[in-house]
Amino acid sequence: RDLGPARTPTHPVATAPVNGPLFSVDGFVKEFIHELNTAQGVALARSSVNDQYLALARTVKNYLMARWLDTNRKTREAKVKTVGYLSAEYLLGRQLGNALLASDLNEIADKGLELCGLDLVTLRNQEVEPGLGNGGLGRLAACFIDSLATMNVPCIGYGIRYEYGIFRQTFVDGRQVEQPDTWLALGSPWEFPHPDASVQVNFGGHTEKYRDADGKERTHWLPDWNVLGVPYNYMVPGYLNGRVNTLRLWSAQATKAFDLPTFNAGDYAQAVRAQTFAENISKVLYPEDSTPQGKELRLQQQYFFVACSLRDFIDNELEDDFDLHHLDERIILQLNDTHPVIAVPELMRILMDEKGFDWDEAWAVTTKCFAYTCHTLLPEALEVWPTELLGRLLPRHLEIIYAINEQLLEEVREAYPGDELRARRMSIIAEFPERGVRMAYLATYAATKVNGVAALHSQLLRDKVLPDFSEMWPDRFTNVTNGVTPRRFVKMANPKLSELISDTIGGGWVTDLERLRELEPFADDPDFRAQFAAAKDWNKRRLAEVLRKRDGIDLPDGHLLDVMVKRLHEYKRQSLKLLHVVSLYEQVISGKLPVDQLTPRTVVFGAKAAPGYKMAKDTIHLINRVAATVSADPRLEGRLKVAFPANYNVTLAEKLIPAADLSEQISLAGMEASGTGNMKFALNGALTIGTDDGANVEIRELVGDKHFFLFGMNEPQVAELGAKGYNPESYYEDNPQLKAALDLVLSGHFSGGDQHLFDAVVYNLLNSDRFMALADFQSYVDAQARVEERYADTDAWTRSAVLNVARSGFFSSDRSMREYIQRIWHTQPMM
Numbered sequence: 001r002d003l004g005p006a007r008t009p010t011h012p013v014a015t016a017p018v019n020g021p022l023f024s025v026d027g028f029v030k031e032f033i034h035e036l037n038t039a040q041g042v043a044l045a046r047s048s049v050n051d052q053y054l055a056l057a058r059t060v061k062n063y064l065m066a067r068w069l070d071t072n073r074k075t076r077e078a079k080v081k082t083v084g085y086l087s088a089e090y091l092l093g094r095q096l097g098n099a100l101l102a103s104d105l106n107e108i109a110d111k112g113l114e115l116c117g118l119d120l121v122t123l124r125n126q127e128v129e130p131g132l133g134n135g136g137l138g139r140l141a142a143c144f145i146d147s148l149a150t151m152n153v154p155c156i157g158y159g160i161r162y163e164y165g166i167f168r169q170t171f172v173d174g175r176q177v178e179q180p181d182t183w184l185a186l187g188s189p190w191e192f193p194h195p196d197a198s199v200q201v202n203f204g205g206h207t208e209k210y211r212d213a214d215g216k217e218r219t220h221w222l223p224d225w226n227v228l229g230v231p232y233n234y235m236v237p238g239y240l241n242g243r244v245n246t247l248r249l250w251s252a253q254a255t256k257a258f259d260l261p262t263f264n265a266g267d268y269a270q271a272v273r274a275q276t277f278a279e280n281i282s283k284v285l286y287p288e289d290s291t292p293q294g295k296e297l298r299l300q301q302q303y304f305f306v307a308c309s310l311r312d313f314i315d316n317e318l319e320d321d322f323d324l325h326h327l328d329e330r331i332i333l334q335l336n337d338t339h340p341v342i343a344v345p346e347l348m349r350i351l352m353d354e355k356g357f358d359w360d361e362a363w364a365v366t367t368k369c370f371a372y373t374c375h376t377l378l379p380e381a382l383e384v385w386p387t388e389l390l391g392r393l394l395p396r397h398l399e400i401i402y403a404i405n406e407q408l409l410e411e412v413r414e415a416y417p418g419d420e421l422r423a424r425r426m427s428i429i430a431e432f433p434e435r436g437v438r439m440a441y442l443a444t445y446a447a448t449k450v451n452g453v454a455a456l457h458s459q460l461l462r463d464k465v466l467p468d469f470s471e472m473w474p475d476r477f478t479n480v481t482n483g484v485t486p487r488r489f490v491k492m493a494n495p496k497l498s499e500l501i502s503d504t505i506g507g508g509w510v511t512d513l514e515r516l517r518e519l520e521p522f523a524d525d526p527d528f529r530a531q532f533a534a535a536k537d538w539n540k541r542r543l544a545e546v547l548r549k550r551d552g553i554d555l556p557d558g559h560l561l562d563v564m565v566k567r568l569h570e571y572k573r574q575s576l577k578l579l580h581v582v583s584l585y586e587q588v589i590s591g592k593l594p595v596d597q598l599t600p601r602t603v604v605f606g607a608k609a610a611p612g613y614k615m616a617k618d619t620i621h622l623i624n625r626v627a628a629t630v631s632a633d634p635r636l637e638g639r640l641k642v643a644f645p646a647n648y649n650v651t652l653a654e655k656l657i658p659a660a661d662l663s664e665q666i667s668l669a670g671m672e673a674s675g676t677g678n679m680k681f682a683l684n685g686a687l688t689i690g691t692d693d694g695a696n697v698e699i700r701e702l703v704g705d706k707h708f709f710l711f712g713m714n715e716p717q718v719a720e721l722g723a724k725g726y727n728p729e730s731y732y733e734d735n736p737q738l739k740a741a742l743d744l745v746l747s748g749h750f751s752g753g754d755q756h757l758f759d760a761v762v763y764n765l766l767n768s769d770r771f772m773a774l775a776d777f778q779s780y781v782d783a784q785a786r787v788e789e790r791y792a793d794t795d796a797w798t799r800s801a802v803l804n805v806a807r808s809g810f811f812s813s814d815r816s817m818r819e820y821i822q823r824i825w826h827t828q829p830m831m
């Protein structure tokens with residue numbers, strides 16, 4: 001980036017620190033109207049809600065601007081170590097509410113807008129959330145950068161500015177239909193593009209050897225095409241602390257908008273079309289959660305953002321004369337799953353081919369600069385890139401990966417002489433079903449630390465996914481249990497509960513969540529419980545309003561609100577929840593259960609399915625059909641309702657989670673790495689019904705068995721049953737309640753008499769049931785009976801809910817960040 005000659009301004013205004021608008025209602029109104037008039041180019045009287053929203057966003061941004069510039073300057077001057085968080089996904093949620101909170105502008109904005117005849121809530125609802133992630137992994141990245149800013153830790157989040165984020169889900173006749181997410185269409189007030197700071201990224205071609213001036217053999221990559229990465233900066237404001245970190249997302253642009261030879265050959269249209277090809281790279285987020293499809297464009301995306309980010313940090317964040325042998329003193333690059341792992345050979349390439357390091361020097365630096373977080377246990381979720389593809393797209397990187405692998409295998413053979421099987425097992429290069437690069441192995445070998453995301457997950461990662469590596473390098477492995485930001489998911493999403501908490505124990509909990517413990521004694525205070533319950537009711541009424549407007553769904557009063565929201569995946573077992581619903585319904589309509597013995601309950605599902613995941617889409621269809629049938633059946637007398645609002649996203653989560661009574665966390669034990677929704681529910685006073693899986697284990701330990709509804713097999717039992725041979729049909733034959741539920745689906749009751757519409761879902765359960773839903777069915781139903789019993793005793797329920805809040809402070813992402821800092825990153829907060 002060309003910053004031009006040094007400047008020596010003489011005007012006092014040019015040398016003064018940047019000043020934001022005045023922190024008062026007057027200052028706010030002035031700035032708002034100014035933005036409306038000069039940036040939007042409209043008068044208040046003629047402005048649309050979108051004009052007003054954009055002007056408001058820019059106004060708030062202007063308040064944060066001085067702090068941002070200040071943060072950047074101070075960080076640069078201090079030359080401290082920065083966290084470079086590398087993530088292909090950031091599921092940010094709406095920005096305005098968070099920015100208002102972080103800058104303490106809520107009250108001023110509210111009053112100021114009122115004086116303009118406008119309503120803050122209406123303007124907030126105008127924002128389209130940037131859905132630049134699939135689910136938990138992307139949302140975790142967003143929580144982490146929020147915590148780092150709040151804790152005054154220098155961090156740059158690096159990622160991709162997808163033009164289309166996660167698809168918008170609609171239902172047509174109960175089936176999922178995907179619509180493009182046009183989040184940029186109405187304007188993007190939160191971003192700062194810097195086309196002048198674009199970075200070139202190369203692809204393809206071949207490599208050549210040559211001798212440098214010292215006679216050393218060196219390699220040269222001669223790529224055959226390239227694109228530009230344009231950085232877009234976003235503010236990441238800390239909570240009331242004056243720090244504003246940066247999220248830098250890269251957008252792909254053609255290096256040459258125009259192909260002159262083609263034009264000269266007479267094809268004008270083709271000459272311009274070259275542009276679209278390059279720009280495809282950041283066009284769309286892959287909606288595949290947990291099952292990467294190995295598509296070429298996806299590898300292009302991964303290399304694209306990682307190459308841009310490394311180049312940006314080295315060229316623009318470090319001093320010109322910085323000695324890269326000490327790179328690890330200035331950055332730690334956190335690999336958010338394997339998606340950015342191509343950064344490892346990329347850094348090796350830069351150091352060797354561009355900076356003249358020899359192999360050992362480059363490897364010594366590289367291995368100090370990376371740490372790797374794994375987010376899964378599913379074998380199909382571990383990325384393996386075919387060498388054919390990788391070599392075609394990134395020939396130099398494949399060479400480097402082969403060389404890294406040779407070194408790894410040498411180390412293995414030295415440590416375990418004669419154990420050739422082990423060497424083959426640990427090879428970064430897989431030979432079957434095709435030759436491929438195991439990205440998790442590459443990451444594990446290169447990283448200083450490898451972590452799982454919950455205690456159980458980290459243990460299973462060591463024992464089952466990477467046993468050879470953890471045996472050879474036990475100290476490299478660690479656990480950091482995930483967390484969630486209390487700013488967005490409690491303070492912002494649950495204002496009534498937040499007010500009650502602050503009135504009771506003061507406001508310090510927002511940045512020191514363990515202080516929620518101080519609420520424990522109030523669980524026995526009837527007055528406090530009444531206020532707590534009142535906040536829950538308020539949240540339910542707010543949700544009812546949202547669902548009525550957004551989805552045309554009516555939420556009945558006084559129901560137990562039973563919520564299962566997460567990606568649709570077989571391992572998460574939405575089908576188990578559905579079987580429970582169908583079973584309750586079946587028992588009532590068959591006369592086995594008097595309707596007045598049914599606890600009034602509304603079950604809410606929210607889930608997107610990967611567009612190519614047939615079983616998941618069929619399950620969505622079935623849920624919708626069951627929802628329609630059950631909710632319309634007069635025999636249920638409004639005592640059981642199933643709601644499935646389309647397009648579950650962060651914005652809806654912020655309304656749904658605070659209203660929930662019961663949190664469904666029912667994955668097969670050993671399958672959910674952590675979960676983070678589970679934490680958000682507990683912190684908002686929902687009780688969990690869950691398996692011993694992921695972070696559920698830790699939630700249960702902390703809130704106590706009495707306040708958590710545990711069911712199902714644990715991980716060793718799952719392994720044992722699998723080893724013994726699992727026969728789902730035997731559960732169907734032996735359990736009349738389960739049989740009746742499945743038979744009702746097979747009868748066509750939910751499909752207008754079509755007896756085969758849901759064959760795929762039902763026979764998958766009966767014949768294979770990879771995630772053992774039928775094995776856990778009875779235990780789940782029994783646990784639901786315990787839920788109903790507790791719910792019938794309002795005081796006992798509320799007491800448990802209060803204790804869930806009071807004992808869940810551990811699940812703040814601030815705590816997660818503290819652990820990364822102390823055990824993995826060794827960075828310092830700035831004062």
Ligand code: T68
Nearest residue numbers: 134136137289290375453673674675676
């Ligand atoms: C989730 N993973 C875990 N993956 O499933 C969840 N995958 O248990 C955990 O709490 C969370 O990560 C945070 O650690 C994902 O969300 C993906 O979204 C994903 C996306 C692309 C490819 C593979």
